Structure formats: C-alpha cells, structure tokens
Amino acid sequence: MTKETVGTPPRARRRPRLSTAVVEDLVNLIVAGTYPVGTALPPENMLCEMYEVSRTVVREATTALIEKGLVVTQQGRGTIVRENQAWNMLDPVILSALFKGEDGLRYLDNLSQVRVLLESEMAANAAREGTNEQREELAVQIEKLEELVTIPSAYVHEDLRFHDIIMCMSGDRLSKAIIDGIQSEALRTHAYSGKLSVEHVKLTQAAHRKVFDAIMARDPDAAGAAMREHISGSWTKRRTDSVRKAQG
Template sequence: MNTVPPVAPQRVRRRPRLSTAVVEDLVNAIVMGTYPIGTALPPENMLCDMYDVSRTVVREATTALTEKGLVLSQQGRGTIVRDSRAWNMLDPMILSALFQGEDGLRYLDNLSEVRALLESAMAAKAASNATPESLTELTAQIEKLEELVPMPSAYVHEDLKFHDIIMRMSGDRLSKAIIDGIQSEALRTHGYSGKLSVAHVRATQDAHRKVYEAIAAGDPDGAARAMREHIAGSWEKRRAHPRP
C-alpha cells in the first residue's frame, strides 16, 4: 500500500501588525508636535485613508495610544492629545521619539542624571553584597575590557556587560529594569553613543577601574562616588554639543 509522505508545514513569515506601525507613526507625530497638545487627531475615516487600513486597525491603534497616556477620547471632540505630564515616559515608543526629537539632547542629559543616581546607589550595594563568585566575574570583565581598549567598537559592547554585572550584584532589580528600559532606546540614537576614540576609551577604562577597585575593596561610598563620576564624566565626553 502506497502512502503519501506528509508534507512539512511551511514556515509562515510573520509581518508586523498593521496597528503597531500606525501606533508608532502616530506616537512620533504626537511627540514631535505634529498634533499639538489639546488638539484632536484626524477623524477615524481620515486615519483609515491616511494609513490605508481598516477601522479595526485604527481603533486598535487609538486604544494603544490611550494606554500610553498620549490621547483621551472626548464625546463630541474626538481623540484629544493629552498634556505631556500624562504620557508614560518609560514607554519604549515614546522614549525613542523623545530621544530622536529636537529636544533629544535634553532627554539624554536626563538619562545621564538618572543613571548617575541609580547606578551609584547600585555600585554601593554591589560593594556591600559582593561574593567571591561575583567578584571573579567582575574581575574577568575588567580584564577583558583592558584588552579591548585599542578597539572602541568592541569595547562598547563589553562596557555594557560591566555595568550589567554590577547592577546584578546590587540585587536592585527595579532600578536595573528602569535603566535597561530607558538605555535600550537611547542606544539606538547616535547622539547617545557619540564618536568614540581610543583616548576616550582609555579614560573610560580608568574610570571603570576605580569603580571595580572600590567594589573589590568592599567600599560602598567609594564605589558610589566612582560610579557617579564615571557616568557624568563619560557623558560629557560623548555629548554632541558641550554645555555652555
């Protein structure tokens, strides 16, 4: 008896949801001021025509914008853009738009300040919580960074790992989640990374070494101070335009 071999199921290539693309475009438009605070978005039928999508897609997009705190539906007025104080500033799409906007540098300054506050506190906790195993991991990372100083592009990736190890050592998962969420969007912008030179990387490595030595010595105050100085100093070197 002949049997037909089973046909292997074809892998379906998933396309991004249309509503996600519409949401991203509208988030950018709102943050950039195309639709100013207090004004209404175009009516549903116009949005359907603008994006060539169904009413269902537009309604899904409007719901997403509402959840992000960007808009509010008002009877008789339509979908109104809310004051920026109501926006979810930790939302990835909103962060991305803010960092790439005209005021992007100001928000990157804010990120540096947030990092300095949270990571200095986490460095202090890492110094207090350090175990032989975590110190071994941190030691291996600082030594790996030393080898990469002549290669700035490779150094950057391992730099992030150095900070990640310290944040994990601290045990402060909430602060780590906040930094990871904000910084992941900032890293997509050229203005945050800046132009790295070997001289800059060498200065960064010297600052890392101070943080490492304070943590290894079990010195919370020294670790916090070294981390705060490192983050502030590194950002000033990378900043697109020097402060006046």
C-alpha cells in the same frame, strides 16, 4: 514539489502588525508637536486613508495610544492629545520618539541624571553586598575590557556588561529594570552612543578601574563616588562631541 513541502501548508511570513507601524508614526507626530496638546487626531476615516489600513487597524492603534497615556477619547470631540504629564514616559515607543526629537539631548541629560543617582547607589551596594563569585566575574570582565581598549566597537558591548554585573551585584532589581528599559532606547540614538575613539575608551577604562578597585576593596563610598564621576564625565564628553558635530 520538494519532500519538505508535500502535505504541509506554506509558512506565512512574519511581518510587523500594521497597527504597530501606525502607532509608532502617530507617537512620533504627537511627541514632535504636529498634533499639539488639546487638539484632536484626524478622524477614523481620515486615518484609514492616510495609512491605507482598515478601521480595525486604526482602532487598535488608537487603543494603544490611550494605553500609553498619549490620548483620550471625548464624546463629540474625538481623540484628544493629552498633556505630557499623562504620558507613560517609560514606554519604549515614547522614549524612542523623545530621544530622537528636537529636545532629544534634554531627555538624554535626564537619563544621565537618573543613571548617576541609581547606579552610584548600586555601585555602593555592590561593594557592600557582592558575593565572592560576583567579584570574580567582575574581575574577569575588567580584564576583558582591558584587552579591548584599542577596539572601541568591541569595547562598547563589554562596557554594558561591566555595568550589568555591578547592577546585579547590588541586588537592586527595580533600579536595574528602570535603567535597562530607558537605556535600551537611548542606545539606538547616535547622540547617546556616540562614536568612541581609542582615547575616549582609555579614559573610560581608567574610570572603570576606579569603580572596580573600590568595589573589590569593599568601599561603598568610594565605589559610589567613582561611578558617579564615571557616568557624568562620560556623558559630558559624548554630549559635547554630539553638539559639536551637529553645529558642523
């Protein structure tokens, strides 16, 4: 026995809660339509057998689904799937399932539209409200991006940082929280993140330059228009590439 372990209990290995795994699977099944709106989930004892878990775990999972707005319990009917208007569409697990589902591109289109609306206004606000220190930070970031144009894998991370700086400059914390929450799940999907080529990165950097120049010139109209054009154009290209790849 080593000195480190004498007199101390062994450390328990951390592992995901069983209820979390059950919730994720049931969310995927509900979103995919395996359990359609208005139908009941399998009864508690069947779920215990399906997932090889205790009733406590199933009840925890059911409570989580209720909190997400996916299901409701009804006396005599069981746990019933609710219409999607009731779902918490900003919930990370639901977002993940939506983006990865058959209608994933449609929801990614929605995300692009949300970004266009919010980030174009945030870029305009950044041009109006950004401090000198924030402008200096943005100037450093645009040069860092320039150095990484030929390294797409490294460029992607700094691309996100560029947008983050602009959102912080705008002072619009609520819009930033909405975009961060939705986009963090979208980035896990290949359809949204894509595989950038050097050619695509060069186009992206040119678009970033237009946004940057407008912000530095304190021109809110130009900054908003440049951001709108950048987000729309970038997503259109990634979407086209994704569809083409899916069609073989």
